[in-house]
Amino acid sequence: MLKRLRFEEGFCLLVGIGSYWAWASVSMVASLLWKDGPVELSHFSWTVNVVSHCASLGVLLLLARRRGFAPNGRFASRAFPSLVAIGTAMLAAGRWAFGLNALVLAGSFVSGMGTAGMLLMWCGPYSSLLQASDQRLILSGSVIVGMFIALLIPNLPDLAALAVTCLLPFATSACMQRMAKAGAAGRGCEAFEWRFAKSRAPAANPLAPSARQDAERPCKRMVVSVLACCFILALPTGLFQNWYTFAESGETATGWSTILSCVCVLMVLATCLDYLFMEKHGLCLFSRLVIPLVAGGLLALPLFLFGESFPWEGVESGAGVLMLTGYHLFLVYVYTEFGLMAADTKTEPCLVFAGGTCTIDIGLASGSMLAAVVLPLPGVWATGAALGIAYLLLLIGVLLFPKALENIENRERDKAFAKSLQANADEPVDPLRDLEGRCANVAAGFGLSAREKDVLGYLLCGRTLRSIANETFLSYNTVKTHVSHIYQKVGVHSRDELIDLLDSADR
Incomplete structure (x- = not known):
C-alpha cells in the first residue's frame, strides 16, 4: 500500500x-x-x-x-x-x-x-x-x-x-x-490548491456501458x-x-x-x-x-x-x-x-x-x-x-x-480492475472503453440482452450480486436470474470460468 x-x-x-x-x-x-x-x-x-x-x-x-x-x-x-x-x-x-x-x-x-x-x-x-x-x-x-x-x-x-x-x-x-x-x-500543484473555482476530475469507474453517466x-x-x-x-x-x-x-x-x-x-x-x-x-x-x-x-x-x-x-x-x-x-x-x-x-x-x-x-x-x-x-x-x-x-x-x-x-x-487492464495493454487504453468492447463482443456473439450485457460488465469487475442489485436498482433475485442466463448462454458455470473463457478468446 x-x-x-x-x-x-x-x-x-x-x-x-x-x-x-x-x-x-x-x-x-x-x-x-x-x-x-x-x-x-x-x-x-x-x-x-x-x-x-x-x-x-x-x-x-x-x-x-x-x-x-x-x-x-x-x-x-x-x-x-x-x-x-x-x-x-x-x-x-x-x-x-x-x-x-x-x-x-x-x-x-x-x-x-x-x-x-x-x-x-x-x-x-x-x-x-x-x-x-x-x-x-x-x-x-x-x-x-x-x-x-x-x-x-x-x-x-x-x-x-x-x-x-x-x-x-x-x-x-x-x-x-x-x-x-x-x-x-x-x-502537481492542482492536487493541493483546493480553490473552489476548480473542479476535480471524476474517478474512472469501469462498469457497465451506462456507468459513465452514473459516475x-x-x-x-x-x-x-x-x-x-x-x-x-x-x-x-x-x-x-x-x-x-x-x-x-x-x-x-x-x-x-x-x-x-x-x-x-x-x-x-x-x-x-x-x-x-x-x-x-x-x-x-x-x-x-x-x-x-x-x-x-x-x-x-x-x-x-x-x-x-x-x-x-x-x-x-x-x-x-x-x-x-x-x-x-x-x-x-x-x-x-x-x-x-x-x-x-x-x-x-x-x-x-x-x-x-x-x-x-x-x-x-x-x-x-x-x-x-x-x-x-x-x-x-x-x-x-x-x-x-x-x-x-x-x-x-x-x-x-x-x-x-x-x-x-x-x-x-473497480480501480484494481482498471489497473490490471492498463498493465496488460501494450499501449495506453481507456479501461472503460475496453470493458465496453468486451461486453459488446460477448453480447453479440452469444445473444445477450441489453440488461444482461450491463450485468456482465459488473461481473467482470468483481462485483457481488448484492452490489449489482444496488447499482442497477434491481432485486437480488432478478440479478441472480440474469447471471444464470449469462452463464447458460456462454456455456460456463461460474464467474471464474467466464473470465477464463474471455481471456482465452482475447489471446
Whole structure:
C-alpha cells in the first residue's frame, strides 16, 4: 500500500494528523492534561468544544462556498493553530491559575474554532491520496500516533506538558504545508490548491456501458446513508462520554488513560489485520468491526450505570474500550469515504469533510445532552429510556451501514480492475472503453440482452450480486436470474470460468 507513497508525504500526514488527534485526546476527550477540577467542568468544557467545532465548520463551509475561502492559505495556516494554542492557554489559566470556570469554557470555545479550521487544513492532502487503502492506513496510523502522544504528555511536568500541547497544532500546520510542497513537486500543484473555482476530475469507474453517466452524478442516497451512519454511531459515544465522566468522578484521568491505552493496542491490531485482509482478500476489516464493537459497548453500559445490581469492577472501562475502538474505526472508515466521495462528486474535500464532521459533532452533542437530561432524574426508567433510544438508532445503523460500507470495496475492485487492464495493454487504453468492447463482443456473439450485457460488465469487475442489485436498482433475485442466463448462454458455470473463457478468446 504505502509503497506508492513517498516517505516524506507519508511521514507528514502521519505526524500532522496525529498531532491533531493528540491535542483532541489530551485536552478534550480524555482531559488527561487537567487532572484536577470538578468533573462537571470537564464535561461541559468538552460539550462546548464540540458545539463550537460544529458551528465553526458550518461558518467555514459557507465562507468556502460563497467567498472561495481557502483553508490552506498562509493566513489560515497561522490563524487556526494560534486559536487552538490560545484556547489551550485559556483552559490552563482557568483551571490552574485563576479557577475561573467561565475562562475554561471560553478556552474550549476558542479552541473549537481553531480545530475546525485545522480539520480543513489536513483533509485536502489526505484526500489527495489516490487509493482508499492508503487513506485508511494513513488515518489509522495517525490515530495511533495521536493516542500515543496523548498518553505521553501527562507524564511531563505541568508546564512542559502545556507547552507541548500548545505546539501540537503548529506541528499539524507545518506538516500540512510541507506536504503541500512535496505534493506539488511530485504530483502537481492542482492536487493541493483546493480553490473552489476548480473542479476535480471524476474517478474512472469501469462498469457497465451506462456507468459513465452514473459516475458523473452524485448518489444522493449513498450520501444520506453515510451521514445517517455518522449521526447514529456518534451518539452512543456522546452518551458514554457523559456517563463515564460522572460515574468515575474520582479517577477520571486514570480511567481514561487505561481506556486510551487499550484502544491504542486494539487499533494497532485492527490496522495490521485490515492490511492483510485487504491485500489478500480485498475486504475492509474496519467496517466489519464497527457495529459489533459499538453494540458491545452499549450492552455493557447498564452494567456500570446500575452498579448496585451489577457490582462488577472494570466493566465501565471495558465498555469504553469497546465503544471508543468501534468509534475510531468508524472515523477511519468514514473519512476515507469522505475523500472518495469528494473525488466522485467533483466536490472540494473541505466541503465534504465539513458537512460530514458537522453530522458527527451533532451526534456527539446529542448523545451528551441526552445523558445530561436523564442523569438527574430519579429511578432507572429515564436511563433505560435513553439506552432504548440508543439501541433503536443502532438497529437502524445495522441496516444502513452494510450498504454504505460496500461502496469503498466496490471502488477498490473497480480501480484494481482498471489497473490490471492498463498493465496488460501494450499501449495506453481507456479501461472503460475496453470493458465496453468486451461486453459488446460477448453480447453479440452469444445473444445477450441489453440488461444482461450491463450485468456482465459488473461481473467482470468483481462485483457481488448484492452490489449489482444496488447499482442497477434491481432485486437480488432478478440479478441472480440474469447471471444464470449469462452463464447458460456462454456455456460456463461460474464467474471464474467466464473470465477464463474471455481471456482465452482475447489471446
